[in-house]
Amino acid sequence: MxxxxxxxxxxxxxxxxxxxxxxxxxxxxxxxxxxxxxxxxxxxxxxxxxxxxxxxxxxxxxxxxxxxxxxTSKDDVLLLVEDHLAALVDVSPFGREPWDEAVRQWAWSYRDVFAQHTPLIPVIAVLPVTDAPQTLAMYETVSAGFRDAGFPAEQIIPAIVALESFIFGSAYDVTAPADIFDPGDMAGSTPNFTGAVESLARLGHERPADVAFALGLEVLINGFGALRKH
Amino acid sequence: MxxxxxxxxxxxxxxxxxxxxxxxxxxxxxxxxxxxxxxxxxxxxxxxxxxxxxxxxxxxxxxxxxxxxxxTSKDDVLLLVEDHLAALVDVSPFGREPWDEAVRQWAWSYRDVFAQHTPLIPVIAVLPVTDAPQTLAMYETVSAGFRDAGFPAEQIIPAIVALESFIFGSAYDVTAPADIFDPGDMAGSTPNFTGAVESLARLGHERPADVAFALGLEVLINGFGALRKH
DNA sequence: ACCACTAAATGAATGCCATTCATTTATACG
DNA sequence: CGTATAAATGAATGGCATTCATTTAGTGGT
Structure with a gap:
């Protein structure tokens, strides 16, 4: 520069x-x-x-x-940034690791990168991949990984989109304040919610966002894994 | 008014x-x-x-x-709007339908409401529930539904958060342009991705966003259902 | 060695936006 | 009946993305 x-x-x-x-x-x-x-x-x-x-x-x-x-616009700048970040997402486990482990590592990497850049998420979601070569390259690697793992061709995109949706939503959670679930003075009228929040807080020091992401991701990997034809 | x-x-x-x-x-x-x-x-x-x-x-x-x-600010207005919309999300299936069907109907309703209001998603994600009574009421009903279905208390919040993350991410997909996956002149260098996109397009007239949401949601419902103690 | 063309810079101007503040108004209350 | 207070006004502020007429500097042709 x-x-x-x-x-x-x-x-x-x-x-x-x-x-x-x-x-x-x-x-x-x-x-x-x-x-x-x-x-x-x-x-x-x-x-x-x-x-x-x-x-x-x-x-x-x-x-x-x-x-x-x-x-052409500030959105164009955001698009450039987004595509640069897409290259930081680790797709190397595909082809090296078994499918489920590759998805796991890719998903965590993807979430971690965009948790730092949540303002880009609304831009990405509506972004034609044509304009983002690095993003497209990521999709290509992931698609190949799914195909090689025995995924039916017509299920690959839906599965990736579902995973991506979960990843983007979870990226927001990382940035949420610690007291986001504090019911405040409504605690009395929300016993089930309040109880659930307390019982989670009681046991873990792990970030709630990480617990939820791990839980959802494992379920998705498991469920999608069953779609493969061996 | x-x-x-x-x-x-x-x-x-x-x-x-x-x-x-x-x-x-x-x-x-x-x-x-x-x-x-x-x-x-x-x-x-x-x-x-x-x-x-x-x-x-x-x-x-x-x-x-x-x-x-x-x-106090425009964000405050957005918060008011968000809480009004939360009341439109259909939680009535909880208590009426079996757990899996209740989650299914709630999730589709939740996604459909916020697909029309994606600019609120960044606001919601960081929003302490204290400030949004209707939103909190929704959480209470859903939490009760999970508890009554035999969910371990400490898993309820992570499961709801995971579902919500998936729902928010999927709400963005609904607004995406139809040609979002058109690889353009990069089609030649992305055979796996392009093939996956084509084989999906070949069979279905259903909106891709709906296919992906249905797929991910069923997997999540299935996986979370297995966590229940009967 | 010049000249015309073009890509890329300047800086002033535009219009929109959220937000603030001194001031005024109208109602409620003692 | 007068005073305190909540809630309105409208003018001003500062920040923002974007546009445009103009200028600048290097390129390629003769």
């Missing part, structure tokens, strides 16, 4: 010389990779509230309007 | 006379119920993009700043 090494207030296009010396053909200060990297750094430091087009431009020593030569 | 029957541009507090005649003690033009109803009407007509504090105030014949005497 050469742009970020320039002092602010310099004249435009100054980075071009460096860029050509480095063998890159483009004459632009900005490109999608640089924008993505800067956006991620911004999100890590200040969260998604800190990701504004103005802040993103400032971190790249560029005017906000310059970004629009490379992305 | 008497306020909405007043012509616009009238003098303030004009609705008070009506209000007292109707037996209501409050002297306010606005209240939470009226705000909630107006917000819902606005959402139905123009979607969540149409729900702005200004538009909400206009629909109530009131200045935007007046809203802040009754809610």
């Amino acid at each position: 050469p742009a970020s090494t320039r002092a602010s207030g310099e004249v435009p296009h100054r980075a071009e010389a460096e860029r050509r010396r480095a063998g890159r053909p483009s004459s632009a200060v900005l490109d999608k990779a640089g924008i993505t990297a800067a956006a991620l750094k911004l999100i890590e430091k200040n969260g998604y509230n800190g990701l504004t087009m103005a802040a993103l431009a400032r971190s790249l020593n560029v005017a906000p309007s310059a970004l629009y030569n490379h992305v | 008497p306020a909405s029957t007043r012509a616009s541009g009238e003098v303030p507090h004009r609705a008070e006379a009506e209000r007292r005649r109707a037996g209501r003690p409050s002297s306010a033009v606005l209240d939470k119920a009226g705000i909630t109803a107006a917000a819902l009407k606005l959402i139905e007509k123009n979607g969540y993009n149409g729900l702005t504090m200004a538009a909400l105030a206009r629909s109530l014949n009131v200045a935007p700043s007046a809203l802040y005497n009754h809610v």
